[in-house]
Amino acid sequence: MDADPEALDRLVQTSFTVMAVLSQAAAAHDLSLTQLRVLAILRDHEPKIAELAAYLGLDRSSVSGLIDRAVKRDLVLRTASEDDARAVRVSLSPAGHRLAPTLTAEIGDALTPLTSKLSPAEQKKLGALLTKLLD
Amino acid sequence: MDADPEALDRLVQTSFTVMAVLSQAAAAHDLSLTQLRVLAILRDHEPKIAELAAYLGLDRSSVSGLIDRAVKRDLVLRTASEDDARAVRVSLSPAGHRLAPTLTAEIGDALTPLTSKLSPAEQKKLGALLTKLLD
């Protein structure tokens, strides 16, 4: 199954465009892209540091510092894990809970100009193709 | 023209996946994502610092440092601009010229597992949709 070079190229270009939009949305709240990702993850999960690190593809120590700064900004909470006294659960603080949906909405708004260049049917098709791509 | 939330979501997910692949490809050569982008740009252009900065969405001073490090690694060259004695043209060094195509090929290889989940016809369709998206 050969790869279409044009599709590859567009995929990369699109990804950079999307990342630029995400970075900007994050920067509007003085957040880095990684912090944005953390908040997004914490909307649905309450991971331990190691799980977060695995998910983000970062070193545990990097995540430790990341969470440090997020705690200092009152966006997330570090809670002791019940089952394992070494472990820590990271969760959204009340302020984080308020911020996260705002961010999601703003990102949606920021990306809509992009996707709205496609008709609803095309958007649906794109969603389906990307779903298959992500497997 | 309403945005399909699923398409949006997939687009973001896909972008993160693609960026992870690119980062890894860059890291295999001890390059950052930004340095990778610079090399890719320099394959086809010989920009001034300010042009590069505009294209990357970075501050001029950030690019100055970036190019510093790339020069130190013998990947790019700083050449005086003929028309403007203040300006500098950035170009690939011989070593950079050798590295850039390798990187492109490796990135292609690294992304192929992703796109090859789609049939050739689907890849073509995806390419077309993304082209329209990028306008």
Added chain:
DNA sequence: AAGAATAGGTGGTAATACCATCTAAGGTAG
């Protein structure tokens, strides 16, 4: 119970990116 493994944090380092500021060179108005 002793030793290995795991969770997280610390300290040190390098790269990235910002801003404010500097110098040199170009452009413009009187």
Added chain:
DNA sequence: CTACCTTAGATGGTATTACCACCTATTCTT
């Protein structure tokens, strides 16, 4: 043509991000 303003790039200072090596406290394994 000189005096001013702008532009191109570099520099210095700071914060963040991310790494690695190592440390401590627990937990697991034997």
